[in-house]
Amino acid sequence: MLDFQPWTIFFTIVNLLILYFFFRKFLFGRINAVLEQREELIKSQISEAEENNSKAAALKQEYETKLAGAREEAAQLVTDAKNRADQAYADRMAQAEADAKKTAVEAEARIAAERSEMMRQARGEVARLAVMAATEVAGKRLDTDSDRALAEEFLAKVGEEQ
Template sequence: MLEFHLGTILFQLIVFVILMIIVGKFGAKPVVEMMRKRQSYIDNQIEKSESSRKEAESLLAEQKSELEKVRQEAQTIIERAKKQGESEADSIISAAKDRADRLVVEARAEITREKDKAIASLRDEVAELSVLLATKILEKEIDEKQYDKEMNQVLKEVGERL
């Protein structure tokens, strides 16, 4: 059966304690040191990851704000270009209307001058023909039949000249 011997149990207990001291002194310290280094490495990696994430978020926010600024500038440029185009179109239309108005005024003035010239020319011709008629009438003393005949001839000449 099982027998317990105090000497064997004490010897085994002393050997176990000595073994624990040796393992604790030579085996546990390197393992604990290795575990501390590993824990430190993991903590360092977590901190780097966290700082990288924060930096990435900050860069993302900065890029979003820059993108919004660029969009606003593009919108401003587009609006400015539209206004400038409308302004140029209005000025071109205004210049064309002014030119058309000037041309109409000049044409009317030219028509008036030509009309006045034609009237003056007709007056001169009528005066010339009146003098010619009076001269012919005075040159010949004619009777009424011949007067009508001469008058028709003069009127025919006036009609041919006009």
């Protein structure tokens, strides 16, 4: 059977207390120091991570601001280029229209000059024919310049009446 001896129990308790104080003095102090050091390291890493997160957020905000500015600038450049292109198109269309009007005026002037030249030549030919016809009718030759001038004057009067 088991037999309990008070002195054994007493020495066991004393040994346990000595062992506890010994561990506390030499082992727990070092373990607590390592744990505190580890806790400090973790706290510093957490604060560093928070700083990095705040810096990243600031950089992200700056990037987004610059990106928005770049987009706005690009849109402004596109708008300016479109406006310049529209202005250049309008200028070229106005120039083309002016050139077309000038060409039309020149063509009308050329046509009028050619018409008057043709009319002058036709009158001269008709005057010549009239003189020839009058010569045939009169039976004599009319070649003088005054006869031709008279016939041209007559044709001019007839042309004006029409």
